[in-house]
Amino acid sequence: MGTFSTLLLQKTEIFEIVKMSLMVSGSATIISAFIGIPLGAWIGLSDFTGRKLLLRIVYTLMALPPVLAGLLVFLLLSRSGPFGIWELLFTPAAMIIAQCLLVTPIITGLVAAAIAGKEGIIFDHALSLGASRSQAMWTIIKETRSSMIAAVLTGFGRAFAEVGAVMLVGGNIRHMTRVLTTSIVLETRQGNFEMGIALGIILLIISFTVSSIVLSNADEFKLT
Amino acid sequence: MNLFEIDGVTKKYGSRTVLDVPQLKLQTDQIYAVMGPNGSGKTTLMRLLNLLDTPDTGHIKFIGEDLNEPGRRLEVARRMCMVFQRPFMFRSSVFNNVAYGLKLRKERGAECDRKVKEVLNFVGMSSFANQLATRLSGGETQRVALARALVLRPKLLLLDEPTANLDPSSVKHIEEIIRNWHQQYNTSVIIVTHNLFQAKRLADESILLINGKVIEKAKTADIFNAPQTVESKQFLDGTMVY
Numbered sequence: 001m002g003t004f005s006t007l008l009l010q011k012t013e014i015f016e017i018v019k020m021s022l023m024v025s026g027s028a029t030i031i032s033a034f035i036g037i038p039l040g041a042w043i044g045l046s047d048f049t050g051r052k053l054l055l056r057i058v059y060t061l062m063a064l065p066p067v068l069a070g071l072l073v074f075l076l077l078s079r080s081g082p083f084g085i086w087e088l089l090f091t092p093a094a095m096i097i098a099q100c101l102l103v104t105p106i107i108t109g110l111v112a113a114a115i116a117g118k119e120g121i122i123f124d125h126a127l128s129l130g131a132s133r134s135q136a137m138w139t140i141i142k143e144t145r146s147s148m149i150a151a152v153l154t155g156f157g158r159a160f161a162e163v164g165a166v167m168l169v170g171g172n173i174r175h176m177t178r179v180l181t182t183s184i185v186l187e188t189r190q191g192n193f194e195m196g197i198a199l200g201i202i203l204l205i206i207s208f209t210v211s212s213i214v215l216s217n218a219d220e221f222k223l224t
Numbered sequence: 225m226n227l228f229e230i231d232g233v234t235k236k237y238g239s240r241t242v243l244d245v246p247q248l249k250l251q252t253d254q255i256y257a258v259m260g261p262n263g264s265g266k267t268t269l270m271r272l273l274n275l276l277d278t279p280d281t282g283h284i285k286f287i288g289e290d291l292n293e294p295g296r297r298l299e300v301a302r303r304m305c306m307v308f309q310r311p312f313m314f315r316s317s318v319f320n321n322v323a324y325g326l327k328l329r330k331e332r333g334a335e336c337d338r339k340v341k342e343v344l345n346f347v348g349m350s351s352f353a354n355q356l357a358t359r360l361s362g363g364e365t366q367r368v369a370l371a372r373a374l375v376l377r378p379k380l381l382l383l384d385e386p387t388a389n390l391d392p393s394s395v396k397h398i399e400e401i402i403r404n405w406h407q408q409y410n411t412s413v414i415i416v417t418h419n420l421f422q423a424k425r426l427a428d429e430s431i432l433l434i435n436g437k438v439i440e441k442a443k444t445a446d447i448f449n450a451p452q453t454v455e456s457k458q459f460l461d462g463t464m465v466y
Binding site: 122 | 274275276298301302305306308311312314315324325328329372373376382
């Protein structure tokens with residue numbers, strides 16, 4: 001009951017934190033999708049020298065530790081770093097960049113795997129029915145759209161639940177760069193475990209809502 | 225008229241030669257059955273004829289046109305169609321699956337709808353038009369795959385084991401569709417089959433492939449009644465060990 005009333009008292013700040021979380025992770029996911037889907041489709045559909053090596057690099061980056069991604073972006077954006085002049089460190093923009101670094105390989109890898117797994121059979125069917133090569137490739141992309149949606153949602157999940165990178169480059173500054181995950185860390189450190197758990201539940205509810213909204217528009221995932 | 229003229233065609237996968245056909249001529253308006261044990265090169269031959277693969281050596285002519293000729297691939301490929309052993313259904317309705325090839329050819333509107341309805345009726349799938357194609361049974365899927373090919377009115381229908389894994393009633397239904405369509409539209413048909421009785425029932429001529437080579441090509445009745453080679457006899461008797 002105490003936690004609930006605290007949540008109500010702090011509702012303006014919590015809304016602000018939720019808004020910031022959605023803005024940072026949403027932007028990072030959208031940017032990553034714009035890079036990752038075409039890149040993954042290209043890797044999945046092409047047959048070029050170094051493709052396997054490129055896939056291995058992508059798969060390795062899928063497991064990139066958030067703290068390492070954060071550190072990398074921190075070094076690049078710090079005053080003495082090559083992009084220090086832009087003064088992006090400890091801003092939402094820095095957090096978006098760090099999350100893009102984490103999410104892009106996930107979307108790329110999952111899209112490439114989905115396309116490579118079905119590419120042969122769909123390509124043959126499309127060509128046999130009179131498709132040109134470009135029409136066949138478009139058919140493959142259309143037929144793997146559910147995998148692409150799943151890839152984007154996985155990427156969003158990774159970004160939304162991530163704490164290490166945003167903590168490093170955002171600094172968890174109140175009213176500026178504080179998001180749900182960094183708030184949970186803060187509350188836990190201060191011994192406010194109930195508040196931490198309450199924020200965690202909010203995070204899960206939002207994640208569930210976003211997934212439900214996206215999936216309700218995709219035929220493949222509709223509940224029958 | 226020659227449907228196919230195959231001249232010195234070989235195909236290798238790695239160092240293994242999977243197909244080696246020095247000379248083979250097929251005529252239009254016929255039903256051909258291609259038989260042979262697993263790994264004898266039947267599917268490879270179908271893929272080469274359907275332009276899904278290119279031969280390592282030699283030439284294939286389809287109604288006088290060289291398949292190797294650059295820039296003509298799409299035009300030639302659109303005059304034939306293959307139905308695969310395990311057809312892939314696009315994630316859409318049965319109607320949209322059948323209309324796929326027509327839409328690729330920029331055919332839309334009432335004429336497209338009419339053609340799709342007509343062919344769905346021909347294969348007995350009219351009542352399934354609005355159903356999701358990925359949720360059909362094996363026999364229904366194969367009928368939709370046939371409809372998807374037939375709606376394009378191809379000169380040649382390539383069928384790669386279209387009735388494998390189907391129950392006898394579905395096999396009968398598919399065979400009726402193939403026979404009726406062939407009689408009605410004079411479409412040439414090449415069917416790969418492991419079912420010797422099916423070859424007997426459907427094919428005017430049969431081709432026996434073993435180890436990538438054409439062992440025998442003759443009228444179906446002749447090949448079954450009086451096989452000309454030891455391998456043919458062993459294969460048809462069921463005594464060939466492979």
